[in-house]
Amino acid sequence: MTKFEYAPAPESTSIVDLKSEYGLFINGKFVAPKGGKTFVTINPANEKILAKVAYASNSDVDKAVIAATEAFKKTWSRTSPSERGKYLYRIARILQERAREFAVLETMDNGKPIRETRDIDIPLAAAHFFYHAGWADKLEFAGVGSNPKPHGVVGQIIPWNFPLLMLAWKVAPALATGNTVVLKPAETTPLTALLFAEVCQQAGLPAGVLNIVTGDGATGAYLVNHPGIQKIAFTGSTQVGKGIARAISGTSKALTLELGGKGANIIYDDAAIDEAVEGIISGIFFNQGHVCCAGSRLLVQESVLDEVTEKLKRRMSLIRVGDPLDKNTDLGAINSKAQLEKIHELANSGDSEGAQRWSPECELPGAGFWFKPTIFSGVAQSHRIAREEIFGPVLSILTFRTPQEAIEKANNTPFGLSAGIWTDKGSKILWTAQRLKAGVIWANTFNKFDPASPFGGYKESGWGREGGRHGLAAYVKVAK
Amino acid sequence: MLLNSVSVDELARDEESLKRFLRTLPPVDQVGVEGRAAMLSTRSIKNASKNFAIDLAIRMVDLTTLEGADTPGKVKALCNKAVRPDPTDSTVPHVGAVCVYNDMVSIARAHLDSIGGHDVPVAAVSTAFPSGRASQAVKIQDTKDALDAGAGEIDMVIDRGAFLSGRYGEVFDEIKLIKSLCGEKAHLKVIFETGELVTYDNVRKASFMAMLAGADFIKTSTGKVAPAATPPVVLVMLEAVRDFHIMTGRKVGVKPAGGIRTTKDAIKQLVLVNETAGEEWLSPNLFRIGASALLNDLLMQRMKMRDGRYSSSNYVTLD
Amino acid sequence: MARIDVLKTYKLYINGAFPRGESGRVYEVKDSKGAFLANPCQASRKDLREAVVAARAAQNGWVSATAYLRGQILYRAAEMMQARKSEFVDAIIALEGKSPKAASDEVDSAIDTWVWYAGWSDKVSTIAGSTNQVSGPFYNFTIPEAVGVVTIFAEAKSTLLSLVSSIGAAISTGNTCIVIAAEKAPLTAITLAEVLATSDLPHGVVNILTGKSAELVSWVGSHMDIDAVDVSGLTKKQEADVRLEGAENLKRIHRFTEVRSAQRILSFVENKTVWHPIGI
Missing domain, CATH: 3.40.309.10 (Aldehyde Dehydrogenase; Chain A, domain 2)
Known part of the structure; x- marks a missing residue:
């Protein structure tokens, strides 16, 4: 070597235990999709197939919504706010424990550099759970209105650019405020969400509180239009966001949107x-x-x-x-x-x-x-x-x-x-x-994120905020 | 903007012009520069690039002893180490220089010559090191003594008191004066004691001022004040030499000193150089590391790379 | 022989002026017993367009005014309303068939509600803003800001009180608005416009249209320069239409039931979060 070139320094993938096939996470268990339809997720850095993933049929989504509804009625709404918070603390800790595994898997599934998943995506995801855990029993101080109540079942659709982090942005406040969730990860990046389901199992989160249905845009659309959900949270393109706003215009569903930008x-x-x-x-x-x-x-x-x-x-x-x-x-x-x-x-x-x-x-x-x-x-x-x-x-x-x-x-x-x-x-x-x-x-800085800092757009960049006490408002009902 | 030497002189024609010029320098945002340095410290240097970096770092070390307790014996031992860092391995290069107080220069020079270390220069700290608190006459004599004793490099300290009270002209003139004493005989390194300048804005100002006054190297610290050569301070100085080169076509070197004790620290510095001033600065001609304990750590890491097992301090010489 | 009263011509209120409707259409408003009361203007989509232009033009000035000044101007409106109380009472009795006591109570309550919203103007960021403890050397704060141009479909019951709570909530933070008065009970709205016209409110901050809201629903929903809509006065079906059309520019659309509610204010603000490093 005659000049200072950095030799390859690859992070080992041995920490990740990739399964050949992933099921849906419904009511606390991984289940096969009805009809057995699957799709593959690839590593965009080499186009190699990583795993087969279940494609949720409409009846699978129905099951997930039913599981979330039952969990809301029978378990989660009867869990005291401070106990809810403790589940979230557990999740935050397990995410920290398994951070490297998540970082490697995220990088494989998404294509983003390990430096960013290791230093930003995964630590921030854990921080979101830790932050929101503390809110669970302090909602009356959040200034989001008097006597805030959860919506019930929340349908959440997240994008592929920060798969686990966007999951955390959505799931953490939803659970902290007492909602149950049906989450649909992005078609090209479902793996860390499915690994997160394992974290929920390890944390002992009651069955049905979080359900994950993998699929594509049609799966998301079916979830959006499902009569069993009371609130939708979506992050993605402005075009799809407007479509969701139209789709639910005749309903009483609440909706928050994090959409595009041209900063x-x-x-x-x-x-x-x-x-x-x-x-x-x-x-x-x-x-x-x-x-x-x-x-x-x-x-x-x-x-x-x-x-x-x-x-x-x-x-x-x-x-x-x-x-x-x-x-x-x-x-x-x-x-x-x-x-x-x-x-x-x-x-x-x-x-x-x-x-x-x-x-x-x-x-x-x-x-x-x-x-x-x-x-x-x-x-x-x-x-x-x-x-x-x-x-x-x-x-x-x-x-x-x-x-x-x-x-x-x-x-x-x-x-x-x-x-x-x-x-x-x-x-x-x-x-x-x-x-x-x-x-x-x-x-004098850029692209900084923190769970305590509200994030969201004016105009066609979205509705509502995520993070901070302002982000809680999206997940509660108050008189107005 | 490329300036010729005439307009460089014009920038520092008098204290007012100098002040005006220093005010035009862009500010440094502390959080931003520290963030950048922290990001660069995550670079992972492995295998062949690590071997390369270790040898390069050894060649850049200004092996230093600056103690009241320094003796001819101590200095000679240091010189031996400088020329043959690892007596068991002749492929280890010699260090960049030996750095001592001015009364030890002649001893160091003579000893180096006697053991074949002709190409290892002796650097002398000067101008009432480390505080810089003495009359100009003393500072001049201090420098002359060192030069007469065979110093090939003069590491002068600036008058931080004058700098902090805004008497930039005084500091500038003093650097210029010492530079003129060095002439062709010796390279001039200008020590800022960045731990006393405190802000990155001051570090940037001091860097440009010293470069305008003719410094061949700008150096962070005396080693007597902490914090010393932190990565962000070095980053700011590397930006300064890079920009000064673009502005004038002249390349000025950088010498972090103080607090760089491990191979990891040294490699972080090399990454800063590589990704700020660029690879041209990855040479002992333009980058030095003022250190003492660092050398043994570099040697131990070198053994690890060679033998595939971790070494022990029993296998490096304590001088 | 009894003196013949001089009757009022009810006109629109756009950009501080009282124009007749662009289309020249009027419609008949009867009192609660079915007797003729007035022929207010039936605003067209072009009147709406003009009102939006006026509201947009007034937006920057109004939101840039100090909150203290906005509060004083809202309070001034309450003063003016107090002075015209009897006119409002008469209108409410006639339009809504309320007893004189109930009508008087409603006006009192409406005046007090103005005062309530006036007092909010310089407290919204204290209550709804925050400094956020991010984990890093950054100062991070969130402040609520007016969303922009709000269109209000006023409610048909307790017209004055609903107008005051909708308008007061919207404009206290710096929004400007277009009010579409309740179709069958528009007279309190026009009288309120006369109050606003004499209360130091800059032209265009509040614009009031009368007419058939059904014919304006779709135009409001689809108007790309309207940022938010208060649909309290619309049916569920009409609200759905506004939501459907309003999705195109993601209008903020809300329905309210509470009279004095911080939620009314918070629904029409955007939260802006600013980061800055802390360093030397």
Whole structure:
């Protein structure tokens, strides 16, 4: 070796005991789907089949809803709030104990780097359970209204970008507030949810309190329309979210939605530029850009555009793309072929609409789904890549001249999930934050998450919040 | 922006210009820079890259003794170690330099020469190390003594009192003065004592000021004050040399010193270099590590890599 | 010979002015005994459009005003209402067939409800905001902010009280609104508009339309510049229509039954969470 190259440092997969086939988790047990239909889940980094997973038929979903209903009536609503909390504490602890196993499995099923599953997804998932465990017997202090009551059975549909973490965001508050759950994981990433079912068994969670039905969009739609559920929580695309809102418009079901975004990341000329560049990188390349709150629109003050762009490019050339199980990998695999095609389609539209594409030199693995870290400069507000969510490692760079213009451009979108502000001037941070129409604003940081911090969108980015005491409101009924 | 030397001089024409320039430097966000350093510390360096890193780190060590109790015997032993870190393995490279107080320079130089260590320079700490609290005349004499005794490198301390009270011109002029004494004879390393400057903004300012004044290296600490060479401090200094290179075309080295005791610590530093200033800085010409205990840990790790079993301090020399 | 009263022409209230409806249509409103009362305007979708434009234009100014100022302006409305109490009492007796005592009580209660909501304006973030103890060197806080433009379908019973609670809850936090008065009982709404017009409320913050709510339901539901809808005055079927159409821009849609309820306020705010590092 004549230069300092990092040798491969793969995390061992021996910690994961992959089964060849996974059943549905209904009423505390793994059961085969009626009719025996299955689908496969693959490792997107090499396209190898990981396992066969049960495809829940409608009658399986019915069973899950019945189990949840029975558990709500007979067990969970009779469990005291503090005892509910103790189950959640147990779950948090077991998640911590089995963290490495979850991290490896998540990386295999999702394609995201082990560094992120190990340092972010799994610890945060455990933290969500720990945090919400403490709320279970303190709901009257949560300020969500007087005499808060659970809805009953909650149907939860989660996405593939943070499979276990999104499960935690949904399941922890639902159980803490006394609801029971039927959860449908994403079609391409069901495995950590099924491993989580084992955690619930180890924790002794009463049967039927959490049920997991694996399947695809049709399974989710059936769950949404099921008359036996009282509340739906969905995280996913804006298009599907609107569809759910329509589907339940004639019912009394409650609904919370965490949908898409096109977050503006505003770099003022007085920013801490090196840290801002890190924030840009984290904003768009964290989790391959499969992040609803990604800072996918970079708004740079024109006076520092060259400096920021140069530093960004230099930094991007250090991004290590490849085997997600390698501890040094920064950017892993795109989660699915379909998603990869969507990213290509939008990036190509950037080319054809006249923006300039740049990616660092980097070798992509042969098998699997990969996309180089990419920036587009010279992007106009009217370009598709400035308006549509790409959900991939693709950043659109726009410029502004004055703070007013930055706000105008940042808010000029039907989305309203996240935004970033980079400046050393405190009053400018507050001025900007006050005017941005976004549910989460990161000032001089980006893509930070915490169970105590409410997360959710303005406008078409969603309904309601997850996390913090505000997130509890979604899971209780109060007089209004 | 590439500046030629004339405009570099222009930036520090007088104290006002210097202050104005230092004010234009972007601020450093503490949480952000610490987050970046923490992320880089998760890099996993294994197998061939670890072998490479260990030997590189050995070549970068400024093997140091800076004690009131230093004696010729102690310094000579250190010199032996510097030239042949592992007497049982001749493939181990020699260290970057031997670093001593100025009254030990001639002893170190003579001993190194006598054992074939001609290419191991002696670095002398200077300008009333470690506090820097002395008259300029004393500081000048201190430096001259070291140079006369054969120091190839001068590790000067800045006047932190002057820096913290905003008398940047004074600090700048003093660095320039010492640099002029060093001339072509010796490399100048400028020690900030970052533990006393406290903020990363100060570290960045001090870095640019020292580089503008002609420093060949910027160095974190004396080793007498904690915290010393923490990864984020080194990261800020590496950013500074990187940006100064882009700005002027001149490459300035970085020397963390203090608190780097294990191979793991040293490899973290190399990762910082690799992913901040870039691979050109991965050379003893541009990166040194001021240390004493570190060397033995590097040697023990080297044995582990070679023999496949964990070593013991019985198999490295305690000097 | 008895003096002939001067009767009031009931008009719409849009952007601080009292225009007639764009379509020129009126409809007859009768009192509880079936006698003619008035010919208020039957607002069209174009009147709705104008009202939304006015509400949107007023939004930034109103939400940027200090909460203290908003509170004072709401309180001023209560003062103005107090001064016109007898007019409201007469309208309620005529429209809702209530006894003079019951009507008087309703007006008193409505005035007090204004005052109740006026007092909320500068307490909402104290009660509904939070600082969040995240595990890291960050200051993290959540503040409620007005959702934007709210359309209110007013209820037909206790019209004044329901109007005051809907409007007061919406605008105290900085929302602007379009009120669609109860079809059969719109006169209290128009009289309320006259109160608001003389209470320092910036033009466009509250806009009031009268007419047939059934013909506006779908236009409200589908209007992409309306952020939220109070469907308390709609049937379940109409509410479902608003929800169906409103899904296109994910309107926040709520039905209320409580008169004085913090939930009314909290339903029409968005929570914004801000992170900032703590460092030197």
